[in-house]
Amino acid sequence: MDSLTLNANAKINLYLDVTGRRADGYHLLETVMHTVSLCDTVTLKKTGKSGIEISCSDPLIPCNEKNIAYKCAAAFFERTGIFDRGVSIDIIKNIPSEAGMGGGSADGAAVLTGLNRLFSAGLSESELISLGAKIGADIPFCIKGGCGYCTGIGEIIEPLPKISGTVLIGKGNTGISTPEAFGKIDSLGYRIGTEGIKDIFGNVRSLADIAPYCRNIFDDISRLDEVSQIKKIMTDNGAVCSLMTGSGSAVFGLYDTEISAERAYELLKQYGYFSALCSLV
Secondary structure, eight states: OOEEEEEEEEEEEEEEEEEEEOTTSOEEEEEEEEEEEEEEEEEEEEOSSSSEEEEESSTTSOOSTTSHHHHHHHHHHHHHTOSOOOEEEEEEOOSOSSSSSOHHHHHHHHHHHHHHHHTTOOOOHHHHHHHHHTTOTTHHHHHHOSEEEEETTTTEEEEEOOOOOEEEEEEOSOOOOHHHHHHHHHHHOOOOOOTTHHHHHHTOOSHHHHGGGOEEHHHHHOOOHHHHHHHHHHHHTTOSEEEEOTTSSOEEEEESSHHHHHHHHHHHHHTTOEEEEEEBO
């Protein structure tokens, strides 16, 4: 096998609290994440020559050593000791940037998983997760996928039952810098989380069950008018709940059916916002 194409799925945070900060600067989290069907496409090819080549459909994404996919490829080859390191990585972006949906991390996770298969390296899932955690806090979950209660910096993952439903994603033109968002949290202080949140999400039967418990500390401090407007459009048009994901600025709305989300989807497009219908997977 000389080439491989994978979907790099985005994630949303159904619940997110920042509970502290480690000495190395990484923040400690308590979060419930769920994979969604919105994804980038990552194609890996052996080139027969040395070096890692990156190309991307989004001209604003760096195609060099700064790219998370590049970092993951370099870390994979370093970990496995494989000397035949000639590989090209082509990324078709569908996940918006600066959105809090783990787009770069999803690409990195796909690279680690894909290279492991392409070069028959035989690394276990736990080894891939450990490798990814050194590069980005969301990479471990993007490797694992599904629904999970995550602690530590996000790398300690306890699987939860997957939830069914339609997800509407909306994002304005303004992104949110992750370092700046965490800087605000640092200045305001940390929360201790919600007691029993893992059990609450572990026993849900419907979207209505989880709606009262969906929360995001970054949503609480967001002051973007676009975020407020997108949330209002979603909730006014049938969303069980609407919340910013990650450190923002993308907003998700949960719907029982795709039909119930279509009106809000069209309104977001009319306002010029990024709008995508997907599902919890």
